[in-house]
Amino acid sequence: MPRVKSTTEPALALAPGSSGCWLMKSEPDEFSIDDLERRGTEPWSGVRNYQARNFMRDAMQLGDRILFYHSSCAAPGVVGIARVASPPRPDPTQFDPKSAYHDPKSTRESPRWILVDVAFERRLRRPVSLTEIRRHAANLAGLALLNPGNRLSVMPVEPAHFDLIVSLEDL
DNA sequence: GCCAACGTTGGC
DNA sequence: GCCAACGTTGGC
Numbered sequence: 001m002p003r004v005k006s007t008t009e010p011a012l013a014l015a016p017g018s019s020g021c022w023l024m025k026s027e028p029d030e031f032s033i034d035d036l037e038r039r040g041t042e043p044w045s046g047v048r049n050y051q052a053r054n055f056m057r058d059a060m061q062l063g064d065r066i067l068f069y070h071s072s073c074a075a076p077g078v079v080g081i082a083r084v085a086s087p088p089r090p091d092p093t094q095f096d097p098k099s100a101y102h103d104p105k106s107t108r109e110s111p112r113w114i115l116v117d118v119a120f121e122r123r124l125r126r127p128v129s130l131t132e133i134r135r136h137a138a139n140l141a142g143l144a145l146l147n148p149g150n151r152l153s154v155m156p157v158e159p160a161h162f163d164l165i166v167s168l169e170d171l
Numbered sequence: 172g173c174c175a176a177c178g179t180t181g182g183c
Numbered sequence: 184g185c186c187a188a189c190g191t192t193g194g195c
Contacts, residue, residue, distance in 0.1 A: 025181090049190080072181050130182080149188035151180045 018063035021162040022055070023145055024082070024118065025071040025153045033068055033080040033123055041085050041119045044154075045093045046101045048113060052154035057088045057114040065162060066118060069145075070127070071153075077129035078165055086117035124169040132168060139164055 024044065026032065036042055047053055061084065068080040090111035093101035106112040130145075137146055144155040157165075 027181090051190095076182070149180090151189060153180090 018061045018084075019159060020059065020061050020064035020084075021067075021157040021159050022060065022064060022084070023067040023069055023078070023155050023157050025069045027072045028070045029073070032070065033120075036068065036080070036082060036118065036120045037123065039120070041117050043086075043091070044115045044118050045091045047091070047115065047153060048101065048103070049151075049153060052152055053114050055154050055156065056116050059156070060084045060088065060116055062087065065121075067157060067162060067165060068118075075127060075129055077127045077131075077133070078124060079127045080123040081121040081166065083119045083121055084116050085119035088114045088116050091115040124166065126169055128165055128168045133165060136164060136168070 028034075031042070044056070047056065064084040066082040066084065067078045068082050069078050070076060090108070091101070091113040093099040094103040094106040094111060094113045095108060096102055097104075101113075103112055133140065133143075134146065137143075140146060140161050143157065143161050144150055144152060145157075
């Protein structure tokens with residue numbers, strides 16, 4: 001997950017008309033909501049899946065809302081809200097031979113891997129666990145997170161689903 | 172283009 | 184640590 005240093009900047013203003021919603025996974029041992037809160041803004045490096053890349057490259061808009069999800073941990077679930085904070089650009093770790101994300105087949109002329117910056121917005125008042133999200137599956141039809149065997153680390157979320165999941169923080 | 176082998180993800 | 188699901192690789 002993200003390992004590249006970035007200067008901390010204030011979250012960008014919401015792009016007018018931005019309405020896209022996303023869910024992005026991170027292993028908290030690698031990069032947690034605490035880390036994002038400290039950093040403010042983080043380049044989302046290390047995505048090496050074409051479908052996830054295509055969402056960042058082709059569909060994300062500045063200001064889009066993100067459910068920040070902790071995966072591969074004791075309590076998988078949504079723990080915070082972030083925003084898309086940059087246009088898509090090449091992931092610099094693909095060019096770095098010392099990086100775990102180095103891709104020798106990628107060139108600067110034709111970069112294979114793309115990232116966006118992700119800006120912290122807020123934590124949820126309490127984590128909303130995957131188990132709990134599943135309990136609301138009837139109202140979350142089509143939510144990719146609930147697809148069996150889903151392994152995508154970046155996925156679209158319908159705005160109504162986004163709002164429902166966030167609303168669970170107050171139950 | 173097929174498909175078996177292999178690697179990774181991620182919940183449990 | 185286990186295992187199911189899925190993506191990628193590479194031989195043919």
